[in-house]
Amino acid sequence: MSAVATDGRSARVAGAEIRLAGVAVELGGHRIVSEIDLRIAEGELVCLLGPSGCGKSTLLNVIAGFLPVSAGAVSAGGRPIVGPGLDRGVVFQSAEALFPWLTARQNVEYGPRRRGVPAAERTAAASRYLNMVGLRHVVDRFPDELSGGMRQRVQLARVLVNQPPVVLMDEPFGALDAQTRAVMQTELVRLWQATRSTILFITHDIAEAILLADRIVTMTAGPDARLKTVAPVSLTRPRDLLDPAAVALYRQLRDDIGTEVTKTLQAQGLASAAEMTA
Numbered sequence: 460m461s462a463v464a465t466d467g468r469s470a471r472v473a474g475a476e477i478r479l480a481g482v483a484v485e486l487g488g489h490r491i492v493s494e495i496d497l498r499i500a501e502g503e504l505v506c507l508l509g510p511s512g513c514g515k516s517t518l519l520n521v522i523a524g525f526l527p528v529s530a531g532a533v534s535a536g537g538r539p540i541v542g543p544g545l546d547r548g549v550v551f552q553s554a555e556a557l558f559p560w561l562t563a564r565q566n567v568e569y570g571p572r573r574r575g576v577p578a579a580e581r582t583a584a585a586s587r588y589l590n591m592v593g594l595r596h597v598v599d600r601f602p603d604e605l606s607g608g609m610r611q612r613v614q615l616a617r618v619l620v621n622q623p624p625v626v627l628m629d630e631p632f633g634a635l636d637a638q639t640r641a642v643m644q645t646e647l648v649r650l651w652q653a654t655r656s657t658i659l660f661i662t663h664d665i666a667e668a669i670l671l672a673d674r675i676v677t678m679t680a681g682p683d684a685r686l687k688t689v690a691p692v693s694l695t696r697p698r699d700l701l702d703p704a705a706v707a708l709y710r711q712l713r714d715d716i717g718t719e720v721t722k723t724l725q726a727q728g729l730a731s732a733a734e735m736t737a
């Protein structure tokens with residue numbers, strides 16, 4: 460389903476299904492990932508975990524339409540992905556993605572303005588989404604007048620205001636302190652439950668993945684990485700990381716990822732560091 464209600468009256472959008480079938484990606488003549496088969500259902504929240512450099516961002520960039528595949532097929536909402544589109548919003552790790560010369564409100568209004576949404580409607584929509592991320596009181600501040608957590612919320616509002624059926628998030632909370640990060644994780648689940656968009660969320664943090672995801676996908680070490688495991692998370696929300704099922708899942712994922720991180724470190728000649736993590 461396409462985005463609706465440009466004035467922001469309704470936050471609910473139906474998510475779109477993402478499909479990757481037999482996907483391989485080459486960059487600079489090197490095979491980065493191969494044989495990627497993944498289906499993310501409409502409205503599902505999937506977290507992707509894997510060692511540094513294995514190709515997580517590469518896969519996200521393929522779905523965003525920033526990178527072509529060298530083999531296989533990738534689609535969103537049943538349509539082949541041939542480039543970036545308004546149906547897929549991307550939230551980056553760094554809030555540098557905000558325009559520093561625009562206020563929080565103007566940053567959020569940027570997308571609707573580009574789409575030709577009339578001024579009154581886009582102002583109402585920006586207010587609604589800035590309220591949703593708890594920034595009602597700072598809408599007229601510039602990015603450098605906001606904390607890192609606030610900037611990241613503006614980025615989230617700037618993506619969500621376009622009501623994309625798919626939201627792609629590349630370590631969006633990676634640069635935040637632990638307390639702000641915990642608040643943002645709770646906020647994200649709340650916003651996702653309100654909008655029901657499909658979310659692919661990359662993280663290095665196993666606990667974050669367990670708190671957020673419907674399913675957690677792990678990857679092997681690169682080069683030529685594959686998907687390694689897919690773990691459904693059946694815990695009810697809000698989740699408790701001390702729940703025995705969460706602890707068991709944490710152990711399993713730590714082992715899945717740990718062996719791949721060790722391989723990566725060894726490949727980089729960091730044998731002693733690899734032994735330390737073993």
Ligand SMILES: Nc1ncnc2c1ncn2[C@@H]1O[C@H](COP(=O)(O)OP(=O)(O)OP(=O)(O)O)[C@@H](O)[C@H]1O
Pocket residue numbers: 486487488489491509510511512513514515516517518681
């Ligand atoms: N333009 C490029 N040309 C050649 N190789 C590239 C290019 N861009 C990325 N790579 C390589 O592709 C691999 C995967 O990179 P990617 O950024 O997808 O990893 P990642 O899993 O997101 O890592 P991190 O967790 O550190 O963000 C890396 O080995 C990287 O060096």
Ligand SMILES: [Mg+2]
Pocket residue numbers: 515516517629
């Ligand atoms: Mg990355």
